Amino acid sequence: xxxxxxxxxxxxxxxxxxxxxxxxxxxxxxxxxxxxxxxxxxxxxxxxxxxxxxxxxxxxxxxxxxxxxxxxxxxxxxxxxxxxxxxxxxxxxxxxxxxxxxxxxxxxxxxxxxxxxxxxxxxxxxxxxxxxxxxxxxxxxxxxxxxxxxxxxxxxxxxxxxxxxxxxxxxxxxxxxxxxxxxxxxxxxxxxxxxxxxxxxxxxxxxxxxxxxxxxxxxxxxxxxxxxxxxxxxxxxxxxxxxxxxxxxxxxxxxxxxxxxxxxxxxxxxxxxxxxxxxxxxxxxxxxxxxxxxxxxxxxxxxxxxxxxxxxxxxxxxxxxxxxxxxxxxxxxxxxxxxxxxxxxxxxxxxxxxxxxxxxxxxxxxxxxxxxxxxxxxxxxxxxxxxxxxxxxxxxxxxxxxxxxxxxxxxxxxxxxxxxxxxxxxxxxxxxxxxxxxxxxxxxxxxxxxxxxxxxxxxxxxxxxxxxxxxxxxxxxxxxxxxxxxxxxxxxxxxxxxxxxxxxxxxxxxxxxxxxxxxxxxxxxxxxxxxxxxxxxxxxxxxxxxxxxxxxxxxxxxxxxxxxxxxxxxxxxxxxxxxxxxxxxxxxxxxxxxxxxxxxxxxxxxxxxxxxxxxxxxxxxxxxxxxxxxxxxxxxxxxxxxxxxxxxxxxxxxxxxxxxxxxxxxxxxxxxxxxxxxxxxxxxxxxxxxxxxxxxxxxxxx
Numbered sequence: 295x296x297x298x299x300x301x302x303x304x305x306x307x308x309x310x311x312x313x314x315x316x317x318x319x320x321x322x323x324x325x326x327x328x329x330x331x332x333x334x335x336x337x338x339x340x341x342x343x344x345x346x347x348x349x350x351x352x353x354x355x356x357x358x359x360x361x362x363x364x365x366x367x368x369x370x371x372x373x374x375x376x377x378x379x380x381x382x383x384x385x386x387x388x389x390x391x392x393x394x395x396x397x398x399x400x401x402x403x404x405x406x407x408x409x410x411x412x413x414x415x416x417x418x419x420x421x422x423x424x425x426x427x428x429x430x431x432x433x434x435x436x437x438x439x440x441x442x443x444x445x446x447x448x449x450x451x452x453x454x455x456x457x458x459x460x461x462x463x464x465x466x467x468x469x470x471x472x473x474x475x476x477x478x479x480x481x482x483x484x485x486x487x488x489x490x491x492x493x494x495x496x497x498x499x500x501x502x503x504x505x506x507x508x509x510x511x512x513x514x515x516x517x518x519x520x521x522x523x524x525x526x527x528x529x530x531x532x533x534x535x536x537x538x539x540x541x542x543x544x545x546x547x548x549x550x551x552x553x554x555x556x557x558x559x560x561x562x563x564x565x566x567x568x569x570x571x572x573x574x575x576x577x578x579x580x581x582x583x584x585x586x587x588x589x590x591x592x593x594x595x596x597x598x599x600x601x602x603x604x605x606x607x608x609x610x611x612x613x614x615x616x617x618x619x620x621x622x623x624x625x626x627x628x629x630x631x632x633x634x635x636x637x638x639x640x641x642x643x644x645x646x647x648x649x650x651x652x653x654x655x656x657x658x659x660x661x662x663x664x665x666x667x668x669x670x671x672x673x674x675x676x677x678x679x680x681x682x683x684x685x686x687x688x689x690x691x692x693x694x695x696x697x698x699x700x701x702x703x704x705x706x707x708x709x710x711x712x713x714x715x716x717x718x719x720x721x722x723x724x725x726x727x728x729x730x731x732x733x734x735x736x737x738x739x740x741x742x743x744x745x746x747x748x749x750x751x752x753x754x755x756x757x758x759x760x761x762x763x764x765x766x767x768x769x770x771x772x773x774x775x776x777x778x779x780x781x782x783x784x785x786x787x788x789x790x791x792x793x794x795x796x797x798x799x800x801x802x803x804x805x806x807x808x809x810x811x812x813x814x815x816x817x818x819x820x821x822x823x824x825x826x827x828x829x830x831x832x833x834x835x836x837x838x839x840x841x842x843x844x845x846x847x848x849x850x851x852x853x854x855x856x857x858x859x860x861x862x863x864x865x866x867x868x869x870x871x872x873x874x875x876x877x878x879x880x881x882x883x884x885x886x887x888x889x890x891x892x893x894x895x896x897x898x899x900x901x902x903x904x905x906x907x908x909x910x911x912x913x914x915x916x917x918x919x920x921x922x923x924x925x926x927x928x929x930x931x932x933x934x935x936x937x938x939x940x941x942x943x944x945x946x947x948x949x950x951x952x953x954x955x956x957x958x959x960x961x962x963x964x965x966x967x968x969x970x971x972x973x974x975x976x977x978x979x980x981x982x983x984x985x986x987x988x989x990x991x992x993x994x995x996x
Contacts, residue, residue, distance in 0.1 A: 295328070295389060295396055298462055298653075299426035301403040301417045303449045307433040308467045310335075310344045311629075311637070312500070313402035315644025316429065316465070317352055320398055322675040323650055328388045328396035329354040332381040332420055333404055334362045344402050346631050351638055353670075353827030357387045369412060378423040385424060401426060418452045427462035427653075428453040429497065435468045439478055442466075443485035450488045461488075463497040463652055471501060495652035498644075506640050507627055508532040511581040511607040514555065517625045518618065520583070520609040528607035532636075533580040538619045539565045547572075552730030555580040557615055557622075560588030567594065570601035576728035581607035585615045645675075670825035670955065674982065676862055677957075681710045681985035684992045686788035688984050689781055691774035693717030693739065695794045699725045701980035706737040710981065711988045714738045714787060716774045746771045749780050756783065756808055779804040782966050789987035793971030794980065798837060802961070805968040812965045817842070819850040820959035820970075821857050822945050823986075827954075832858045832865075832932045836941035837959035837970065844885045848892035851934045853962040855900050858932050860993055867893065868911035868930035869904025870940070874920045878905075886936055901925045908933070908944075957982045960990070967991050 300313040317327045329348040336342075341349075341358070348356045360380050368377040388399060401424055403417035404410060421428050430449050432442060446464060454460050483490040511528040514520070522528065534553025539546060543564045550556070550572040556579060558565040569582050582602070587610060589595070595602065602608055611618055629637045688705075692698045693715030699722055702713040715722055719739045726733050733739075746768070753767040753776075762770075770776050775796060781787050792801045802818070811818060819842075821834040834854035835842070842850060847869070855865035871886040872878065883905055890904035903926035910920040910927050917928025935941030949956045957979065961969055967990035969983050 295399055297385075297399040297401055297424050297426035298429055299401045299403060299417075299421040299424060299453075300429045300431060301421065301449070301453065302406050303430055303432040303445045305406045305408075306435070307405075307431045308500075309405045309431055310347075310402060311640050312431045312465055312467060312644060313344065313400055314347055314352065314637075315500075315641045316497075316648055316650075317348070317354075317400040318641045319645040319648040319650050320400070320653075321352070322645060325398050325650075326396045327352070327354070328399045329356045330385060330388050330399055330401040331356070331359045332384060332401060332424075333365045333377075333416070334359040335405060337362050341631070343628070343631070347629075347634075347637050347641075350634060351641060355388065357384050360384070365416075369416070374416075374419060378419065381420060382423060399424075414452065421453055421460070422455070426460075428460055429462050430464040430494070431467060432464065433467045434470065434473070434499075439481035440485055443482050443489070446482075446494070447486050447488055450494060458493075461494045463495045465497050465648065466499045469499050469501045473499070473501070475499065497650065497652060498648040500644055500647045503643060505534075506636070506643060508534055508553070508636070509625060510633060510636075511555065511609075513630060513633070514581070514583070514622065514625065515607075515609050516630075518583075518609075518611050518613075518621055520611045522607070523584075523589070523610055524603055524606070524608040526581070526607040527578075527605045528581065528609075529632075531578060531580045531607060536619065536622055538615050540615070543568045550577060550579065552578045553580050555583060555622075557583045557585060557618055559586050559615065560584045560590045560610075563590060563594045566590050566598055570598035570606075573601045573604070573606045578730045579606060581609060583618070584608070584610040585613060585618050587612045670827075670830055673823065673825065673830040673861065673863075677982060677985045677989070678708065678710055680992075681988040682708075684988045685709075685712065686988040686991045687712040687714060687738075687786075688789045688791060688987050688991075689714045689716065689778040689787040690984075691716045691778040691790065691792045692794050692796065693774070694721045694725055696725050696729060697975065697977050697980055698794050700729060700731065700977045701984065702737055703731055703734060704977070704981050705984050706734040711984050712736070712738065713984065714740055714781075716740055716742050716778055718743070742774055742777055746777060749777060752784060753780055753808075756780075773800075773804075775800055776804045776808075779808050779968065782968065783808040788991035789967040789969070791969050791971065791980065791983050791987050793969075794973060794975055797973075798959075798970050801968065801970045802838070805961070805964055809964050809966050809968060811963050815849070815853070815963035817846050817849045817853075818961060818963040819853055820961050821854050822956045822958035823861065823960070824945065824948060825955040825957065826952075829931070830861075830863055831930075832863060833941060833945050833956075834932070834934055834962075835938065836935060836945040838938070838961070840938045842937070844888035845892060847885065847889035847934065847936065848896065849963075851889065851893050851902065851932070852897055852900070854932050854934060855897070855902075857960065857962055860989070863931050865900060865932045866926045866930050867900060867902040867904075867932045867934060868906045868908075868926050869893070869902065869934050869936075870908055870911065871905030871936055872907065873905050874907045874910045875905070877920075882936055889934075903927060904934075906930070957986065960986050 302309045320327050331344045334342045345356050348354045404413040406413050488494050511531045533555045537549045537554050537556045539558040556569045688711045690698050694717035705711050705713050718741050722739050750767045775792050778790050782790050819835040820837040821832050824831045835850050851867050858865040869886050869890045871883050873883045886905040893902045903924045909916045911930040914928035921927035967987045969987050
């Protein structure tokens with residue numbers, strides 16, 4: 295396993311987020327990554343920040359680091375070799391704990407500070423003892439090209455091995471938005487031999503992004519030790535700016551924007567009422583913070599109660615407005631352990647700007663010739679990239695549903711798909727403004743009231759064999775799902791996503807009537823992409839068919855294998871049952887046996903085995919014991935459940951109990967792509983389903 299040691303060149307370079315972002319970038323390339331923080335960064339009790347986020351967001355088997363107090367004691371006693379032995383033991387635990395054959399270990403060094411003057415020398419020793427290639431991290435904050443060149447030269451000398459190896463590349467953080475990149479690189483190469491020679495390649499330049507520093511109202515309350523008068527959405531709302539009220543409302547009302555934290559004394563009734571009115575008008579303020587232990591008097595509180603007792607966080611502190619603002623300015627950039635959303639966005643932002651291609655020659659020896667296990671981050675990344683390349687037009691019948699509006703905006707901004715919202719444009723604008731969002735120019739909104747009439751005749755023509763009349767067609771087209779499905783049938787859009795407020799039957803029934811099954815498909819089924827900690831698995835069918843017979847089960851298996859392959863997952867199909875091989879008998883087991891035989895007969899190119907119990911299919915040691923010689927046991931990537939009861943229960947149990955993201959259900963077997971959402975779908979779920987649909991549209995020309 296190759297080790298990359300991420301080391302800072304000076305203080306304040308954003309070391310932890312960069313190390314984790316590098317790990318995510320490697321994962322996106324299909325590289326199996328492990329993470330290690332050899333020595334704790336601080337003396338604080340509890341889990342180290344990097345270790346916590348590696349476990350929760352990268353899902354790595356990361357051991358606790360050597361406590362900083364222990365490391366300092368060993369260093370003070372001259373026992374650096376003992377410290378290195380302890381670190382090597384941790385590295386071996388990482389390798390043993392992964393269980394999946396990690397190819398790259400990303401190890402994060404100690405961040406430099408005034409407190410740990412020994413950190414630079416210790417980092418060099420750690421890199422050497424871990425036999426690591428070093429990735430240097432520097433910052434462009436307040437740096438000239440000359441200073442940066444000297445800094446990188448000194449660091450290169452510290453980490454270069456005697457044979458000249460040891461340097462994998464360098465990353466530059468906190469670049470100003472107006473950076474003259476070409477000029478900077480030209481001057482660096484002029485001043486630095488190590489950069490001019492190409493010995494240490496540039497792996498990325500990460501620009502400053504104020505949005506990544508936005509704290510939650512909850513973090514403000516913790517930092518100030520504030521009394522929480524009303525919690526509201528304190529754990530969800532983020533502070534984009536602070537409004538300290540010293541002026542009349544007419545002079546500061548324009549500052550009451552989404553994310554504003556209003557700091558005021560409770561006796562400023564005009565400010566309290568203005569903030570309350572802004573909140574009730576749909577402006578998602580970060581919160582209302584009363585200073586000097588003050589609160590609004592009773593009549594004002596009663597007048598504003600609808601706002602002060604809803605989702606608007608309301609806090610109180612004993613300090614005056616000036617001291618409170620001063621304390622707020624000292625709120626650090628450290629991400630709290632429970633703010634996973636912020637760190638997730640930070641890692642994605644860094645990973646988007648890291649280029650691991652220059653590391654290829656160092657990593658290729660470890661990754662070539664092996665079957666790829668697609669990790670969740672790589673799956674999501676490739677999903678978005680493929681959807682962008684597809685550039686498909688996807689209709690969303692639930693066009694004024696708030697989550698759907700937000701998802702459509704995100705898809706437009708990221709170029710994931712050309713979404714079409716079926717809804718009143720005025721209603722969509724109202725929904726967007728209420729969430730503090732702006733509708734992008736590229737987002738298409740079609741008022742169904744203005745177009746229904748022209749679809750009556752095409753619907754009658756499609757359903758004339760069923761005796762459909764014009765009045766009946768008009769009535770059916772009142773349902774936006776039917777309208778959107780007809781648009782898809784006529785080729786006006788490339789796919790449809792619905793289900794945020796509709797049932798599966800409401801979404802699937804019009805598709806079966808108007809879209810029909812694809813050539814060669816006898817059944818419509820579904821799969822979920824289960825984003826397990828180490829790889830993505832495919833579960834089918836967990837949403838559509840209650841009790842498929844053997845022939846239908848075989849069709850589901852073949853369809854699911856095709857879906858897996860289409861999204862970069864090597865299909866190894868496990869036909870699941872309560873029995874493995876010949877160990878059990880019964881009608882249900884015989885059905886799975888017959889279905890397995892049919893898959894072998896119809897698609898001899900596919901790796902399939904069954905009946906297999908879930909543990910025999912998924913756990914290597916159990917598979918070796920229960921089904922020795924099986925090409926699937928212990929290595930399955932596609933799990934075919936014998937009935938809907940089993941499939942739906944299992945996917946939800948795994949999703950909820952293990953905290954696994956389930957993308958889908960994605961429907962299979964239709965002539966054109968129609969996909970259903972869970973009514974509890976999050977915005978991200980909708981975005982990924984839209985991306986899935988766009989990619990399907992490239993595979994189903996209709």
